[in-house]
Amino acid sequence: MNNIQTNPRRAAVHLLTRVLQKHQLLEEILNPVLKDLSPRDRSLSRALASTTLRHLGVIDGLIDKMLDRPLSEKIFEIRHILRIGIAQILFLNIPSHAAVHDTVELVPEKSKYRGMVNALLRRTDRQGAKLLHQMDVPKHNTPPWLWENWVAHYGDETAHEIAAANMTEAELDISVKGDPQKWAKLLDADILANGSLRRPAASDITSLPGFSDGEWWVQDAAASIPAALFGNVEGKTILDCCAAPGGKTAQLAASGAKVIALDRSKGRMKRLADNMNRLQLTVDIQVGEAENYSPEQKLDGILLDAPCSSTGTLRRHPDVAYLKSPADIEKLGSLQMRLLDAASKQLTPDAILVYSVCSLQAEEGEHQVDNLLKRDSSLKRQPVNAAEIGGLSEVINAKGDIRCLPQHLGGMDGFFAARLVKLSGS
Structure with a gap:
């Protein structure tokens, strides 16, 4: 089986295990789990884990639709492998053939689940988008207790808007000590109505202009x-x-x-x-x-x-x-x-x-x-x-x-x- 230290997909499965089985915060386990990966592989592994979690409800819904019977709770690692495979095919810009091949490789060759994983991922490539259209995606991606709470307080329409917005990855918002016009230009950012700056997320914020000089902070x-x-x-x-x-x-x-x-x-x-x-x-x-x-x-x-x-x-x-x-x-x-x-x-x-x-x-x-x-x-x-x-x-x-x-x-x-x-x- 591929080693966590050298395989970003294996590392992503490990991240999901620690979040969903051990109830650990993703942000707190990223560095210890990914520390031996290259910067490129760290980015991939993090994207795989966070994207899977962001779309977990519909991913699990698709798995359940495509299986004749539910997966046993005991084989959570196989479910995590399926999850990151589906996330790659439907939500990340990764070629399907690479997503299927590299994800199936996470399953041991002699495992009875290897063929099932391969078949489900190939079916996802063929039918996944169509199956998604049949689902109430915002609702599916929200745990039932949260959904019911939001509907009770905000109403169904606003709850859908909240859940839909939660499926989009946040950009980088910045507070500056002064001269927002200057820093908006230097950081290639927009100035929001409240005075915050907004720009695309960066993999290394410390390399952006003004960070080391203490001119701004992320907020x-x-x-x-x-x-x-x-x-x-x-x-x-x-x-x-x-x-x-x-x-x-x-x-x-x-x-x-x-x-x-x-x-x-x-x-x-x-x-x-x-x-x-x-x-x-x-x-x-x-x-x-x-x-x-x-x-x-x-x-x-x-x-x-x-x-x-x-x-x-x-x-x-x-x-x-x-x-x-x-x-x-x-x-x-x-x-x-x-x-x-x-x-x-x-x-x-x-x-x-x-x-x-x-x-x-x-x-x-x-x-x-x-x-x-x-x-x-x-x-x-x-x-x-x-x-x-x-x-x-x-x-x-x-x-x-x-x-x-x-x-x-x-x-x-x-x-x-x-x-x-x-x-x-x-």
């Missing part, structure tokens, strides 16, 4: 909105809770704020410190629990970008759809509630709290804020005006909160953010 356009809700932060003291890896920290510091970056993870804060050093930004970095944090100085605002299910990031992290469950939403919801209550206690009168999550789940966004305002009369919602965020009225909901969807702005993370103010006399 999805949606992720740049919460920090903008503080308005002019020049000279103001802002606590950035759960700050790592530091995109919003950098945004606030680059705008002139005195930022206290707080996070519980020493490892993640090391990464934040490295990012701030590259960007040449001065930040007060502290490691600690946000629930128990007591500021030593008056805060003008708190940015709570809370831990969440990350279901808004499926364009970039398709594995998340298969690593999260309703139980995770409930557990995270309890943590988010505690963090919100703790943040409210740290605010002085007239200070602003911005709460955000990169989640499409209302339980982590809209419902959290509604419930907070019911139990905490010291806070009041401060609705967002479209002019504050580059005129992006489509991302503002009826209550004045931010609700970004993956189909907005030509593609962005699903994000929720609300701005709250501490009432005087509280």
Whole structure:
């Protein structure tokens, strides 16, 4: 059997096994699994794994349609081999003969499944596109619990739009310290309505102009909105809770704020410190629990970008759809509630709290804020005006909160953010 260290397709099968059987995040296992492959093979292996995960629902649907009886759960590796083979034929620009031959070679010659894999991949080449047209592709590519949740909150039409947008790979969004026109030209990027730059994804961002000089950082356009809700932060003291890896920290510091970056993870804060050093930004970095944090100085605002299910990031992290469950939403919801209550206690009168999550789940966004305002009369919602965020009225909901969807702005993370103010006399 081909070795992981020398075969990108074998490595992709191994990546799928670690994601789907061992429930590990794809982003965290890429380097250890692919470290011995050439740069070209690393790119292929990553594309195979991420594309398969992005289209996993329809790929499995096709496998089930073409088989007389279901594959045993015990032979998950054969299913993974079939999955990456189908992904190559239908979703990647790889010649079918090469995709079939090189994928079948992953199955041992004496295996009873080798002929079946060969036959299914050849049938996919002949009939796969036609079979796809018979399927509700966006729905098939969304785990049932997620689909039902989105339909219940957004309606069937918007749920289809969300799921369809999640099947497209994200481009590279960038936040710059200044002079966006200059950097748009140098980076061959477009300037979005909110001021972010967008360009095609790059295999090595460190080689792009301005990276080593600390002129910009990677940040999805949606992720740049919460920090903008503080308005002019020049000279103001802002606590950035759960700050790592530091995109919003950098945004606030680059705008002139005195930022206290707080996070519980020493490892993640090391990464934040490295990012701030590259960007040449001065930040007060502290490691600690946000629930128990007591500021030593008056805060003008708190940015709570809370831990969440990350279901808004499926364009970039398709594995998340298969690593999260309703139980995770409930557990995270309890943590988010505690963090919100703790943040409210740290605010002085007239200070602003911005709460955000990169989640499409209302339980982590809209419902959290509604419930907070019911139990905490010291806070009041401060609705967002479209002019504050580059005129992006489509991302503002009826209550004045931010609700970004993956189909907005030509593609962005699903994000929720609300701005709250501490009432005087509280």
